[in-house]
Amino acid sequence: MAEQKKVKIYSTPSCVYCKMAKEFFAQSNVEFEDVNVGVDQEAAQDMIKKSGQMGVPVIEINGQMVIGFDKERIMELLNLKK
């Protein structure tokens, strides 16, 4: 990858789509910051404010919010090859 974009995932430990998303990032060599909104209430509020909703995962890529494990959108934002 030419440039490493800033990726943050708001997740809960028991959320399977969060796990799938994190595995996908790992496989695609994408570094990411994992925020557990189950314990970090401040981060949870931040996520709700930024995404306008309460479902996880929410993935922030360079300031853009992706709701759910939307692989197509994530690949697009990270310029990953389909």
Place this chain on the structure above:
Amino acid sequence: MLDLIIVGSSAAGAAAGIWAARRNLKFKIITIDTGGEVALSGEVSNYPGVIETNGFDLAKKFKEHLDYYKVDIQTDSDVKEIKKEGNVFIISGTQLGKNFEERSKVIVLATGSKSKHLNVPNEKEFYHKGVSYCTVCDGPLFKDKVVATIGGGNSALESAIMLSSIAKKVYLINKNPEFKGEKILIEKIKNLPNIEIINGALTQEIKGGNFVEKLVYEKEGRLNELNVEGVFIHIGMVPNSQMVPQDVRKNDLGEVEINTKCETSLLGFFAAGDVTNVPYKQIAIATGQGACAALSAISYLNSH
């Protein structure tokens, strides 16, 4: 042309894939993801040989098993239609926004099921704004809030138990006079002080502004309102059978009807697991059915 296409890759699809691989069939699996509803299950303690695991890890094991046999798995693929022209099945859909089409002599349908919706006003509008079909995913976001779980089976009971340790209060709204779930869970619920059980209650509407604020239910002919910020819906599953050819018979619930050989009403079209009318939707049953459907498919290929 392929001998076989397996649609879906959860318990039934993975088993069918393992059996097909060991018979050296020319085949592939076309699926949205590898894991399906199995991956979304929490604790799994009734899969023989595995005393305790969780759905996500078990689904990974299924995938490892398929990879061991180098099975061709086309993921991220949403199958929209399956049709039969002459003796050939044509499968079409989209993969990450692009159209695809594949052909095969035989199909094993293993598309499973998905969460049933209540179909009440504002349910759709508040999805992920307080309405959730996955307590294990979204539950932790409702710390110290008042929430409701709707349903009376095991998954509703498990949802209420999990939420009772996170939320301030949990209303458990059950449309029937009694719960359908396991006794051990019902006893546990009765001993949790912050769960209030409301039996014989039919959810009518969800209300709110940007997020859920109220739930309206009817009981004994009267409408009642509850102040809740979360509504967790666990009222059962619906089969993912909308893509099957018209000649494949389904029951009133939309389940594909099969016989003991996993044959459907359409020659060369087999089905297995939760998408079918098999009475018990269990991982162990779905894997057995996947094996059965693959063996029937092989037998069909050998005789046609």
